[in-house]
Amino acid sequence: MSEPAPTATPHTEALLGRYERSLLGVFGRPQLVLEHGEGAWVWDVDGRRYLDLVGGLAVNALGHNHPALVAAVSKQAGQLVHVSNFYTSVPQVELAERILRVAGAPDGSAVFFCNSGAEAVEAAVKLARRTGRTGIVAAEGAFHGRTTGALALTHKPQFREPFEPLLPGVVHVPWGDVDALRAVVGAGTSAVVLEPIKGEGGVVPAGTDFLRAARDLTTEAGALLVLDEIQTGVGRTGSWFAFQQAGVVPDAMTLAKGLGGGLPIGALVTFGPDVTALLAAGQHGSTFGGNPLACAAGLAVLDTIDSEGLLDHVRAVGAHLARRVLGTGDPRVTGVRGAGLLRAVTLAGEWAPAVATHARDAGLILNPVAPDAIRLAPPLVVTTEQLDLFVDALPGLLDAATEETR
Numbered sequence: 468m469s470e471p472a473p474t475a476t477p478h479t480e481a482l483l484g485r486y487e488r489s490l491l492g493v494f495g496r497p498q499l500v501l502e503h504g505e506g507a508w509v510w511d512v513d514g515r516r517y518l519d520l521v522g523g524l525a526v527n528a529l530g531h532n533h534p535a536l537v538a539a540v541s542k543q544a545g546q547l548v549h550v551s552n553f554y555t556s557v558p559q560v561e562l563a564e565r566i567l568r569v570a571g572a573p574d575g576s577a578v579f580f581c582n583s584g585a586e587a588v589e590a591a592v593k594l595a596r597r598t599g600r601t602g603i604v605a606a607e608g609a610f611h612g613r614t615t616g617a618l619a620l621t622h623k624p625q626f627r628e629p630f631e632p633l634l635p636g637v638v639h640v641p642w643g644d645v646d647a648l649r650a651v652v653g654a655g656t657s658a659v660v661l662e663p664i665k666g667e668g669g670v671v672p673a674g675t676d677f678l679r680a681a682r683d684l685t686t687e688a689g690a691l692l693v694l695d696e697i698q699t700g701v702g703r704t705g706s707w708f709a710f711q712q713a714g715v716v717p718d719a720m721t722l723a724k725g726l727g728g729g730l731p732i733g734a735l736v737t738f739g740p741d742v743t744a745l746l747a748a749g750q751h752g753s754t755f756g757g758n759p760l761a762c763a764a765g766l767a768v769l770d771t772i773d774s775e776g777l778l779d780h781v782r783a784v785g786a787h788l789a790r791r792v793l794g795t796g797d798p799r800v801t802g803v804r805g806a807g808l809l810r811a812v813t814l815a816g817e818w819a820p821a822v823a824t825h826a827r828d829a830g831l832i833l834n835p836v837a838p839d840a841i842r843l844a845p846p847l848v849v850t851t852e853q854l855d856l857f858v859d860a861l862p863g864l865l866d867a868a869t870e871e872t873r
């Protein structure tokens with residue numbers, strides 16, 4: 468684990484140099500130049516193999532190069548890629564129906580398709596505005612995207628401050644604090660927007676009590692409860708959507724990330740006819756949103772989650788991972804947060820960035836979501852044996868990381 472990184476990386480070095488001369492620097496220097504993948508494995512341009520336990524940030528739900536996704540996208544690409552929203556297509560109608568069905572959404576519910584998570588949040592913000600109110604309550608540590616509207620709901624000061632003033636009327640309450648929520652939700656509140664599990668905020672579950680309180684308080688105040696399931700949705704936590712485990716039905720839900728299995732697609736789902744009626748013809752739109760190619764990918768993802776029994780699989784392997792990590796009894800590991808295959812391994816020190824760097828050199832892709840927390844959001848098809856490769860490597864990675872930061 469502690470051997471130095473291989474140095475013979477000619478293609479990687481050359482491409483990173485070209486990257487830095489041609490791409491805007493908002494992401495910093497990329498860690499790898501990836502070329503192809505298979506399941507939970509990816510290979511870089513110098514032929515090195517990595518176990519991808521981040522899955523394109525909870526996006527590659529079926530892993531890389533899944534035959535069902537490849538077939539669906541290839542077939543659709545040979546039929547129609549885009550038609551504009553003057554027209555519709557079979558994949559668009561079918562995907563909307565399928566999402567509503569697996570969400571258990573009541574009659575009168577509806578789907579708006581867009582191309583990313585932030586766009587889904589923007590649609591939710593406009594939906595909320597149509598209540599005639601302007602207040603939005605979000606949570607401390609929340610991440611809802613980078614466009615200027617969504618950014619107003621995102622909490623992290625480093626993301627927000629360079630762009631203020633942002634959309635007015637947004638307040639952030641401490642995570643999980645029911646009293647704080649009760650104090651701010653009222654007659655001016657259009658919506659409370661929450662992630663069932665804060666993803667970028669460190670994989671921290673909201674908890675059933677907080678979600679139920681948010682449901683009750685928004686109902687009493689006549690405000691919308693919007694659940695941002697962009698990271699938690701589409702099987703990630705072991706149910707189709709995380710809200711289904713909390714027994715809380717939202718007024719609206721945002722989706723993206725895993726929905727397209729890697730193709731860009733986002734969605735706003737409105738629950739019930741009253742919420743659906745808030746956005747009328749002409750009040751929102753998207754050129755690319757709901758194009759047949761992305762929708763065919765979404766259908767392949769939902770079909771495959773069904774046909775491969777991936778919800779049960781996610782619950783089983785997610786529990787296995789948590790059990791094995793805690794079973795190491797390593798005092799440097801303080802816990803495992805999250806659900807299904809959205810997990811953070813929490814550490815007794817700020818070693819996560821160094822663990823991730825050493826892991827990469829050892830052929831494992833991990834995400835240091837916080838200084839003391841390693842996020843895993845692998846493809847839903849990841850096996851117990853693959854997760855065990857991580858658990859078995861963890862003590863050595865921690866040795867290397869703690870050595871360095873001593």
Ligand SMILES: *Cc1c(COP(=O)(O)O)cnc(C)c1O
Nearest residue numbers: 583584585610611612666697698
């Ligand atoms: C990733 C994410 C977003 C933003 O999605 P983009 O596709 O990057 O715009 C919004 N909300 C949550 C919870 C996310 O995890």
